[in-house]
Amino acid sequence: QVQLVESGGGLVQAGDSLRLSCAASGDTFSRYFVSWFRQAAGEEREFIAGISSSGGRTYIADSVKGRFTISRDNAKNTVYLQMNRLKPEDTAVYYCAAGLYVAYSDSQTYRYWGQGTQLTVSS
Numbered sequence: 001q002v003q004l005v006e007s008g009g010g011l012v013q014a015g016d017s018l019r020l021s022c023a024a025s026g027d028t029f030s031r032y033f034v035s036w037f038r039q040a041a042g043e044e045r046e047f048i049a050g051i052s053s054s055g056g057r058t059y060i061a062d063s064v065k066g067r068f069t070i071s072r073d074n075a076k077n078t079v080y081l082q083m084n085r086l087k088p089e090d091t092a093v094y095y096c097a098a099g100l101y102v103a104y105s106d107s108q109t110y111r112y113w114g115q116g117t118q119l120t121v122s123s
Helices: none
Strands: 004-009 010-013 018-028 033-039 044-049 056-060 070-073 078-084 092-099 117-121
Touching: 004 092, 018 033, 018 092, 018 117, 033 070, 033 078, 044 070, 044 078, 056 070, 078 092
Parallel strands: 010 117
Antiparallel strands: 004 018, 018 078, 033 044, 033 092, 044 056, 070 078, 092 117
16 A cells, blocks of 8 residues: 655746645555646546666656656655646646556556645736
8 A cells, every 4th residue: 555645736827837745644655656747627547757776767748758757765765756847738636646567658557645745827
């Protein structure tokens, strides 16, 4: 069992930067692949970024490539999503998810999910 808690969301202006955190507890976090997804109102959940258990491999969605990066600190049981040059279309609830064996962009393959954190980007 892994419990995930996201934090760091809020209301920002277009062009701002923000870092989201996903803190884990429970099972050995360093075993898990972790990703960030987001879901805007009325939209399907969208893969944003994923990171392998060791942090050696990362995957970034084309929609945010060049602006978002993902990292992890296994000593702190935390995964981060650094978001730069934010746009109004980045407004969504952001979720972190963890799984042992995942197809990184497929939300159905993740076993554990956080409750989400809201990001609102004003123009």
